[in-house]
Amino acid sequence: MTDEDTLVLVGDHSWGRNLSECEQDLQYICDLPGRKILLRGNHDMFWNPKKTEKLNEQFAGKLHFLQNNYFSCGEYALVGTKGYTFEGPFYLDRYGNIRGWDEKEAEHAEKLVEREIERLMISFEAAKADGYEKFIMFLHYPPTNILQDNSAFTKLAEKYGAEQVIYGHCHGESRFHDSIRGKKRGIRYSLVSGDCVRWHPLKVLD
Numbered sequence: 001m002t003d004e005d006t007l008v009l010v011g012d013h014s015w016g017r018n019l020s021e022c023e024q025d026l027q028y029i030c031d032l033p034g035r036k037i038l039l040r041g042n043h044d045m046f047w048n049p050k051k052t053e054k055l056n057e058q059f060a061g062k063l064h065f066l067q068n069n070y071f072s073c074g075e076y077a078l079v080g081t082k083g084y085t086f087e088g089p090f091y092l093d094r095y096g097n098i099r100g101w102d103e104k105e106a107e108h109a110e111k112l113v114e115r116e117i118e119r120l121m122i123s124f125e126a127a128k129a130d131g132y133e134k135f136i137m138f139l140h141y142p143p144t145n146i147l148q149d150n151s152a153f154t155k156l157a158e159k160y161g162a163e164q165v166i167y168g169h170c171h172g173e174s175r176f177h178d179s180i181r182g183k184k185r186g187i188r189y190s191l192v193s194g195d196c197v198r199w200h201p202l203k204v205l206d
Contacts, residue, residue, distance in 0.1 A: 005034035006073050007201060008066075010168040010192060011041020011082065011140035022046050030062045037064045037071050040082045041140040041168070049082075049119070066138065068119055070127040073136075073205060076163075077127030080138030081119040083153060083167070084112040085145040085179075098147070117152050124160045135160055136204060139167040142179030143189065154180070157187055164204060168193040 001007060013029060016022025029036055040047045047055065052067040059065070070077045086109035091100040120137075127135065143153040143165055157165050164187065170178050171193050180189040192202050 001033045001201065003033050006037065006071075006078075007032060007034045008037045008039065008078060008138055008166070008204075010039045010080075010138055010166060012043045012168070013038060013041065014046060015043060017045045019046050026059075026063065030059075035064065036062075037066050037078060039066050039080050039138050039140055042082070066123070068122045068126075070123050070132075072132070075132075076134045076136050076205065077124075077130075077132035078136050078138065079120065079123035079127055079162075081116050081123060083120075083139035083141035083143070084109060084116050085141045085143070085148075085151070086110075087145060090146075113152055117156060120153070120156060124156070128160075133161075135162040137162040137165045139165065141169050142167050142191070144179045146178050154184075154187075158185055162187055164188045164190065166190050166192055166202070166204065171195055 009029065014022030014025035016025060019026075029038070040049060047065070049067050052065050052069070055065045064071055066078065066080045070079045072078070086101075086106050089102050089105065090098045093099050124135065137157050139153060143157070144151045154165070167179070167189075168191070170176060170191055172195070176191060176196050179191070181191055182189060190202055190204075
């Protein structure tokens, strides 16, 4: 990493419940070289999505918070949102095969997905309105769960012609293949959770 690079961190920046509690963690990120763009993760309690603009004002010149907006990188627009995917509970038979799931939790998950899709569309549309035609899409949650081949997130990536989808959240080798990895329908999907990439940033653009 150099001061000329752009580093996108896809969430879970701190366990702090408010800005004062995560001050040291955010300062650590500020001190890293390059331009830092942060995406909201499920553990980022300090980040109220309705106050993203205030965060960008408060950390102007130090950190960039990606939510209901976009950031440019050359000819690309970097778009994103936290995302969401249903992670169970699943009900297994004695052989370990999934035979069902909690319907109430699945219904709740669908509502969260709808909310995140709306936020992601705001991000895409803001970039499009400014003339961008090339997109890289970032999520914290994986774009699909273990039961899905596609989702509202993959369909939106295809609709807007995103070249890549980058996501995190999946930790431990047993979960590294919970979602799409590699190229599918012309889009490259990459998992960049810290332990998956062994704490080395993935180079996305030259």
